[in-house]
Amino acid sequence: MKRSALVAEVTVVPMKKRHLPQVMRIEAKVYPRPWSLGIFLSELNLTESRHYYVAQVSRKVVGYCGLMVAVGEGHITNVAVDPEFWGVKVATRLLVNAFEVGRKTGVKDMTLEVRASNSRAQKLYFRFGFVPIGVRKAYYQENNEDAIVMWSYNIDSPAFGAKLFEIKRSLSDGEIDD
Numbered sequence: 756m757k758r759s760a761l762v763a764e765v766t767v768v769p770m771k772k773r774h775l776p777q778v779m780r781i782e783a784k785v786y787p788r789p790w791s792l793g794i795f796l797s798e799l800n801l802t803e804s805r806h807y808y809v810a811q812v813s814r815k816v817v818g819y820c821g822l823m824v825a826v827g828e829g830h831i832t833n834v835a836v837d838p839e840f841w842g843v844k845v846a847t848r849l850l851v852n853a854f855e856v857g858r859k860t861g862v863k864d865m866t867l868e869v870r871a872s873n874s875r876a877q878k879l880y881f882r883f884g885f886v887p888i889g890v891r892k893a894y895y896q897e898n899n900e901d902a903i904v905m906w907s908y909n910i911d912s913p914a915f916g917a918k919l920f921e922i923k924r925s926l927s928d929g930e931i932d933d
């Protein structure tokens with residue numbers, strides 16, 4: 756399938772326990788210290804404050820994203836995509852969904868942590884208005900790497916709504932190199 760066609764095939768649905776074997780396989784591929792099944796299960800049980808979604812192509816899980824909401828703040832807890840599907844906007848699609856869920860649940864500002872070396876993810880986050888605000892020294896214990904703390908402010912504003920609309924429009928235009 757052409758990569759541009761693949762973009763149109765991606766659907767985003769709430770994460771269920773049945774998705775976890777596939778989610779865990781991706782988790783193990785992309786992180787040096789993957790989340791355990793227990794962490795995913797406890798996150799899924801916190802139904803009031805957590806919003807986890809998977810991206811699927813023909814029912815195969817190709818990525819996932821988690822959002823934690825507390826008193827007007829949203830925290831992206833995890834976003835990952837199967838490396839076989841990198842670069843076809845799966846993460847962009849998942850983040851659009853997370854911001855839409857955030858706006859619907861009263862989030863004003865969004866935050867996340869990202870490895871200092873993860874320029875690929877940082878570039879993605881800049882597009883969603885995230886700016887670096889601080890550093891957590893040696894946050895990632897396996898290699899003592901720093902985390903950059905990023906915030907995206909006023910996501911409930913009309914201006915941010917317009918930004919999100921533009922990102923969504925670029926997805927439906929299929930702006931992907933084949």
Ligand SMILES: CC(C)(COP(=O)(O)OP(=O)(O)OC[C@H]1O[C@@H](n2cnc3c(N)ncnc32)[C@H](O)[C@@H]1OP(=O)(O)O)[C@@H](O)C(=O)NCCC(=O)NCCS
Nearest residue numbers: 785834835836841842843844845846847869875876878879
């Ligand atoms: C970071 C990650 C989630 C991005 O997923 P993705 O689905 O490939 O991202 P998208 O296709 O939506 O791409 C968004 C942007 O990422 C960047 N990107 C995509 N492919 C890239 C590549 N091959 N090289 C460098 N940057 C790239 C670009 O900025 C891209 O936008 P553009 O193609 O319009 O320029 C994915 O690489 C991943 O799972 N990495 C491992 C886990 C991880 O680091 N998660 C983030 C933790 S904070």
